[in-house]
Amino acid sequence: MTARSKNIKVITGNTAAAYAVLRCRPDVVSAYPITPQSELVEQLAKFHADGLLDCEYVAVEGENSAQNVACAAVMAGGRAFTATSSYGLVYMYDTMLQTSGYRAPLVMVNVNREPPGIHAVYSGQQDMICTRDSGWIQIVVENCQEILDTIIMSYRLAEDYDIQLPVMVNYDGYYLSFLAESVDIPEQEDVDRFLAPLKEQPQRMKLVAGAGTGCGSHGIGMGFVEYRKKHMAAMERSKELWDKIDQDFKNEFGRGYGGQIESYRCDDADIVLVATGSAVGTARTVIDAKREQGIKVGLVKLRFFRPFPVEKLCHILKGKKAIGVLDRSICFGWNCGPVFQEVCALTRHIGIMPMLSFIDGLANMDITKEHISGMVDEIYKASQNKPYQELTWLP
């Protein structure tokens, strides 16, 4: 049955995330504020104080504790939530590795902001990039509705018996965290029904009183390797399952996002731009305008960053004449953007073609329509066998 709820509120991305958490009924929320995430944990505190959110709300003393509390709450069999950003994300990094190593299905929000180095209380996706090999599933979203929907879907993915991995939902700080737009807040009973299949699955690994389960002991030799292999295999399985969950969500709530990626006007395109996060909305309008000018350009919105949607991307990008990748972060040591570097790795499947890296939007610099228009022009030029610049910094 398709739910037809229309409970529209004009709310910020942070508040949309808080509503999603409220609907997922966590047992434990561990909270530590950091700009631009603070509003999210404040909103959850308010839900808790108002008696709407029946959970243990723990105001911890730092992000490292936030991650430990949440990880342990999941290991004890509960559903947990925590959220962070930037400095906070890298401060909890050691425990993030533990959470994924324990195969603890935690869902966490990371509100993208430039991490330490040069102090910047500004948007940027470098924080997420710093943690890309943490063994977490990493998802990037585009707008406030997608924040809410993706968090709900993430619990279905994380807690699935065949996956049991933590999921990090990323959205651009400032551009989405404080942007208010109309968001449809689903009814509690509909979300309950959507998450109900988890209850029909076999019991996941958890600490049971009296069972004497030992966690975190030394993994020795082949035991360690076996563990890593299983972790990696679960990551791979999550790709197909995520597409299915997205379809289920669409059937239930009428909104779908294409699963691992969204392909926009790519079918007959000669050239393609790959982008993530809030900049995708701007890119879509530019793609439409360029199409009207006769340039056959398509857009790929990358939702899964880890695991990387290799098969889906290869299917779309194979045979294109040139590809551009827009990064809101940088890849030290490769002289390009990180997503660009990952897309380059696909050439072993799809062959060689001109590939262009665009670094834009660091530290709250706006990614404008003009910027993206210029990127499309450059990709087009490269597709015409003209000389092109591999790396472009904008603005």
Add this chain to the structure above:
Amino acid sequence: MAADIQASQSEIVHPLDHLIRTDRIPHIWCPGCGIGTVFSACLKAMISSRIDLEKTCMVSGIGCTGRAAGYLNLDSFHTTHGRAIPFATGLKLANPELNVIVFSGDGDLFAIGGNHFIHGARRNVDMTVICVNNFIYGMTGGQVGATTPVKAKTTTTPVGNPDAPFNLPLLAWASGANYVARWTMLHIRKLTACIEKALTRKGFSFIEVLAPCPTNYGRKNKENSLETLRLYRDKTIIKNNVDPSELDMDFEKGIILGEFVSRERPTCIENYDRTCRIP
């Protein structure tokens, strides 16, 4: 006449201007905030103590108070959240000639950085730690911290804080600090004198300074800045050398101010030299 007044005003120079990066003024602190007063007391003490300012540096963490290092026109470091004390430790150990001042807030020094405080004091690293305590995370918008009084309302404890706050002087004493004092930003002369003393002493010196945060703490707890200052005047009592266990933060009972610890434990570098550099 008006032109004369204008001309004379343009020549007015604040006596502490040479210690401030004036190009960064106006500062970010709200009207009624106590941080500026404590910062100015610190600058005055730096001058009156006659320490070599060329060899003086200030380290801050994150937060409203953490902005202080950025306004000081000496070597200054704005470090990551909670890490002011380990950063300052590195400075001091690499260059023992330096006068190292840590100027940071309660949230930074005692919540996310609490672990470093006890170890800095335990090692008795030669530095002066000034903590502006406004009972809340000010910069992030007024969330509960490790110093928030019981039942106080914050944005993450809308019905009141269930947890007890730290007694900071007790923590400093128990961890091994050589010098411990507490004042409010209203007791500016005594505060300045104590900072002066701390700057010239050896070992780990800690001064807690109570200061209002009208924007985030005051509004939530129905306390305007002037009322907070009245509390500082009427509900405090000066008792030097009192047992640190009596220094709980309870405005109904009264807050004890003064100098509580003044001892001569060997410093981190002295202990190191004695143990690890045997001739």
